[in-house]
Amino acid sequence: MRSLRAAQTLAFRSLISARPLHGAASPAAAATAGVRRCAPPVTPPRLPSASSRVMPAGVAGAVSFSLTFATVAAAEAKAKERPPSDLLPQNVVLYQYQACPFCNKVRAFLDYHDIPYKVVEVNPLSKKEIKWSDYKKVPILTVDGEELVDSSDIINILQRRIRPDEVTNEDEAKWRMWVDEHLVHVLSPNIYRTTSEALESFDYIAKHGNFSFTERFAVKYAGAAAMYMVSKKLKKKYNITDERASLYDAANTWTEALNGRDFLGGSKPNLADLAVFGVLRPIRYLRAGKDMVENTQIGEWYQRMEDAVGEPSRIQE
Numbered sequence: 001m002r003s004l005r006a007a008q009t010l011a012f013r014s015l016i017s018a019r020p021l022h023g024a025a026s027p028a029a030a031a032t033a034g035v036r037r038c039a040p041p042v043t044p045p046r047l048p049s050a051s052s053r054v055m056p057a058g059v060a061g062a063v064s065f066s067l068t069f070a071t072v073a074a075a076e077a078k079a080k081e082r083p084p085s086d087l088l089p090q091n092v093v094l095y096q097y098q099a100c101p102f103c104n105k106v107r108a109f110l111d112y113h114d115i116p117y118k119v120v121e122v123n124p125l126s127k128k129e130i131k132w133s134d135y136k137k138v139p140i141l142t143v144d145g146e147e148l149v150d151s152s153d154i155i156n157i158l159q160r161r162i163r164p165d166e167v168t169n170e171d172e173a174k175w176r177m178w179v180d181e182h183l184v185h186v187l188s189p190n191i192y193r194t195t196s197e198a199l200e201s202f203d204y205i206a207k208h209g210n211f212s213f214t215e216r217f218a219v220k221y222a223g224a225a226a227m228y229m230v231s232k233k234l235k236k237k238y239n240i241t242d243e244r245a246s247l248y249d250a251a252n253t254w255t256e257a258l259n260g261r262d263f264l265g266g267s268k269p270n271l272a273d274l275a276v277f278g279v280l281r282p283i284r285y286l287r288a289g290k291d292m293v294e295n296t297q298i299g300e301w302y303q304r305m306e307d308a309v310g311e312p313s314r315i316q317e
């Protein structure tokens with residue numbers, strides 16, 4: 001009975017708000033959590049022994065120098081950017097939904113900067129874990145007891161703390177805004193596009209969200225049904241006619257912005273790279289994310305980001 005009411009609440013809330021359910025955009029983490037592909041260790045590439053034996057010394061030296069250089073550059077791009085210990089934020093706790101794109105954006109920032117954090121998974125139905133806060137959304141981040149809200153504001157505040165001398169880069173700011181104002185709106189219509197995709201998404205949300213045993217079952221089916229309908233409203237709201245075309249357009253727009261560079265930030269990811277990666281992470285291994293990688297050029301950049309962000313700096317309790 002309670003679980004039926006919970007499902008109704010969930011469906012009702014999503015219908016009236018016409019907004020994606022938190023976890024809404026997310027299952028990919030399923031893949032990211034368990035099936036995550038680890039960055040391969042950086043080992044110097046082996047020269048084919050036969051050819052190096054016949055290579056003139058000068059040529060061999062030049063080849064080995066450029067390979068060493070390439071290896072160092074690759075290692076540098078993969079190195080995590082941990083702030084100096086006096087600037088490292090302390091006692092960091094993230095209140096989140098595992099599948100929420102905004103929460104994933106904050107996690108990408110924390111992971112890339114190797115900032116240790118604890119996670120409190122919030123129950124989207126009761127939200128009892130954030131009852132102490134006036135803010136009714138996630139992510140919420142507490143740093144040494146201080147409450148920070150809204151993913152972009154959280155990242156701005158942390159960035160100023162760990163890199164006090166860094167000046168804002170206009171291009172980076174422009175693309176971060178593109179993520180919040182355009183890219184995130186393309187996600188829900190795609191991951192709830194068909195009934196089977198809505199079920200695929202809610203299967204992940206139900207499995208990884210903070211739900212009671214009985215809520216879990218109701219959430220999967222009621223949530224999928226509700227969000228399937230909500231996604232049609234979202235399509236209209238954001239003038240999307242073909243969901244996949246809008247996703248591919250967004251992915252292509254982003255890869256064009258890279259303009260041949262490894263990252264928007266050049267040889268290392270900047271905050272815009274982390275934001276795009278963060279919001280795409282929950283959908284990457286869903287049908288929508290797989291289609292996106294198969295039909296656009298974004299896959300190589302995404303792989304470089306997975307390698308650069310590396311393993312989560314989350315403290316397991």
Ligand SMILES: N[C@@H](CCC(=O)N[C@@H](CS)C(=O)NCC(=O)O)C(=O)O
Pocket residue numbers: 021022023024097100101102124136137138139149150151152
């Ligand atoms: N602008 C906010 C948006 C946060 C947001 O909308 N979070 C959703 C989850 S993805 C939420 O908490 N919605 C309210 C709810 O679940 O009731 C941010 O960037 O953090």
